[in-house]
Amino acid sequence: MKNILNLLLRRTEYKSLYRRIFYTLMIMVIYIIGSNIEILSTANGNKNIDAFSNIGVAAMGGNFTAVTLFSLGLGPYLTAMLIVNLLALRNPEKLMLQTKKERQFKEKAFTMILAIVQAYYLLNMYVKHGDNRIHIMAMGMLVLIAGSMLLIWLADQNTMYGIAGPMPIVVMSIIKSIMQSNAQNDIHLKIIVWIAIACILLFCAVLLIIIERAEYRIDYRDILNTSKDKQSFIAWKLNPGGSLAIMISMSLFMIIKAIIELCIILITQKQVLTWMDFKHPLGITVYMILLFSLAYFLSLLMLNPKRKATDFLKSGNYIEGIHPGKQTESYLTHKARKISLFSGIMIVIIIGLPFYFTLIIPVLSKEIYLAIQILMLIYISINITDVIKNEMYFNRYKNFMNKYW
Known part of the structure; x- marks a missing residue:
C-alpha cells in the first residue's frame, strides 16, 4: 500500500x-x-x-x-x-x-x-x-x-x-x-428492522449506481468513419441530470414553501402551514411532482436533441432511415423525451417514494430520512468520482494534447 x-x-x-x-x-x-x-x-x-x-x-x-x-x-x-x-x-x-x-x-x-x-x-x-x-x-x-x-x-x-x-x-x-x-x-430498533433497512438501502444504492452508469445508444453513420467494423453511436446517459435534480428540487420546494408561508404571515399573521409539511400527504405529493418535473426537464436540457440534430446537419452525419434536419431533430427529441421520462420516474421511485413510508410507518420516519440522506450522499459521491476520473484521464494525455492542440 x-x-x-x-x-x-x-x-x-x-x-x-x-x-x-x-x-x-x-x-x-x-x-x-x-x-x-x-x-x-x-x-x-x-x-x-x-x-x-x-x-x-x-x-x-x-x-x-x-x-x-x-x-x-x-x-x-x-x-x-x-x-x-x-x-x-x-x-x-x-x-x-x-x-x-x-x-x-x-x-x-x-x-x-x-x-x-x-x-x-x-x-x-x-x-x-x-x-x-x-x-x-x-x-x-x-x-x-x-x-x-x-x-x-x-x-x-x-x-x-x-x-x-x-x-x-x-x-x-x-x-x-x-x-x-x-x-x-x-434510535433504538430491533436488529431485524436494521437488517431490513440495510437491505433496502443497499438495493436502492445498487439500482441508483446502475442507472447512473447505464447509457442509451443511438447508431448513426459518420461520414469520416470508413471502417465497417466500428459503429458510431450517440451515447446518452439514462439519468443525464445526475444528482442536480434531487438537490435543486429540495431547494426549490423550500423556497416555494417559504414564499407561501411569508404571504400567509403578512395576510393572516399566522405561521402554521401544515399542508406543505412532509407530515402531510399533500406536501409530499407536491414535492414528488416537483422532483419529477425537474428530473424530466433537466434531462432534456442536458441531452439537448436540437443541438445534436444541428451538429449532424453541419457535419453531414446521419441516422439510417431518417432525413437530416427537422426529421432528425424530431427523432432525437422523441428519444430524449423517453429517456427523460424514465429518468424522472426512477428518481421519484428511489428518492421520492420513501417519503410516503414515513406516513405509513411514522415510527421509522427518522430511519427513512437517514436512508434518504445516505442515498443522496452516495449519488453525489458517484458524480464527484466521475469528475476525478475525467481529470485523471485528461492529465494523463495533457502533454500530448498541449503539443498538438
Missing part, C-alpha cells in the same frame, strides 16, 4: 489533480469554520423544524437548525441558474447570442431575490417580536445574504481550481446533517 501511494505521488501527470484536491480541502476547511459561526442566538427559536427542511437545506450546503454564516447555502444560486436555463430552453438560439455578462446578471438578480426570501424566512423562525426586531432582521438578512454570496464565490473558485464545483460543499453539509440528527435522536 505504501509503495502504491509513493508511486501515485511521484506521477507527474497527476500533480495538477493533487493541487485541485488540496484546493478543495482548503475550501472545505473554510466552509466548516463558516458553518459554525453563529450570527444569532437560537436559544428561544423554533425547535420543531421539519426533518425534511433539514434534509432539503443540507442538500444545498445550508443549515436551518442554527443561524450561521452559511445557513442559506448554495440553494438560491443553483435554483437561480436552473430558472435561467429553463427559461432559455424555450429559445436556445437566443441563449447562444447572449454574452456571459448578460447571463451572469440574470443569475445574480434571481439569486439575490431568492436569497432575500430565504433569509427573511429563516430569521422569522428565530427572531421574536420586540423593539429591536426590525434592526435584528435587517442586520441578520445582510449577514446571511453576504455569507451565501461568499459560499457561491467559493463554489465558483472550486469549479475553476478545485474538484467538482459545489458538490464537495454539499457532501460536507449532508455529513454534518447526518451527524447532528443522530446526536439529537437516540
Whole structure:
C-alpha cells in the first residue's frame, strides 16, 4: 500500500489533480469554520423544524437548525441558474447570442431575490417580536445574504481550481446533517428492522449506481468513419441530470414553501402551514411532482436533441432511415423525451417514494430520512468520482494534447 501511494505521488501527470484536491480541502476547511459561526442566538427559536427542511437545506450546503454564516447555502444560486436555463430552453438560439455578462446578471438578480426570501424566512423562525426586531432582521438578512454570496464565490473558485464545483460543499453539509440528527435522536430498533433497512438501502444504492452508469445508444453513420467494423453511436446517459435534480428540487420546494408561508404571515399573521409539511400527504405529493418535473426537464436540457440534430446537419452525419434536419431533430427529441421520462420516474421511485413510508410507518420516519440522506450522499459521491476520473484521464494525455492542440 505504501509503495502504491509513493508511486501515485511521484506521477507527474497527476500533480495538477493533487493541487485541485488540496484546493478543495482548503475550501472545505473554510466552509466548516463558516458553518459554525453563529450570527444569532437560537436559544428561544423554533425547535420543531421539519426533518425534511433539514434534509432539503443540507442538500444545498445550508443549515436551518442554527443561524450561521452559511445557513442559506448554495440553494438560491443553483435554483437561480436552473430558472435561467429553463427559461432559455424555450429559445436556445437566443441563449447562444447572449454574452456571459448578460447571463451572469440574470443569475445574480434571481439569486439575490431568492436569497432575500430565504433569509427573511429563516430569521422569522428565530427572531421574536420586540423593539429591536426590525434592526435584528435587517442586520441578520445582510449577514446571511453576504455569507451565501461568499459560499457561491467559493463554489465558483472550486469549479475553476478545485474538484467538482459545489458538490464537495454539499457532501460536507449532508455529513454534518447526518451527524447532528443522530446526536439529537437516540434510535433504538430491533436488529431485524436494521437488517431490513440495510437491505433496502443497499438495493436502492445498487439500482441508483446502475442507472447512473447505464447509457442509451443511438447508431448513426459518420461520414469520416470508413471502417465497417466500428459503429458510431450517440451515447446518452439514462439519468443525464445526475444528482442536480434531487438537490435543486429540495431547494426549490423550500423556497416555494417559504414564499407561501411569508404571504400567509403578512395576510393572516399566522405561521402554521401544515399542508406543505412532509407530515402531510399533500406536501409530499407536491414535492414528488416537483422532483419529477425537474428530473424530466433537466434531462432534456442536458441531452439537448436540437443541438445534436444541428451538429449532424453541419457535419453531414446521419441516422439510417431518417432525413437530416427537422426529421432528425424530431427523432432525437422523441428519444430524449423517453429517456427523460424514465429518468424522472426512477428518481421519484428511489428518492421520492420513501417519503410516503414515513406516513405509513411514522415510527421509522427518522430511519427513512437517514436512508434518504445516505442515498443522496452516495449519488453525489458517484458524480464527484466521475469528475476525478475525467481529470485523471485528461492529465494523463495533457502533454500530448498541449503539443498538438
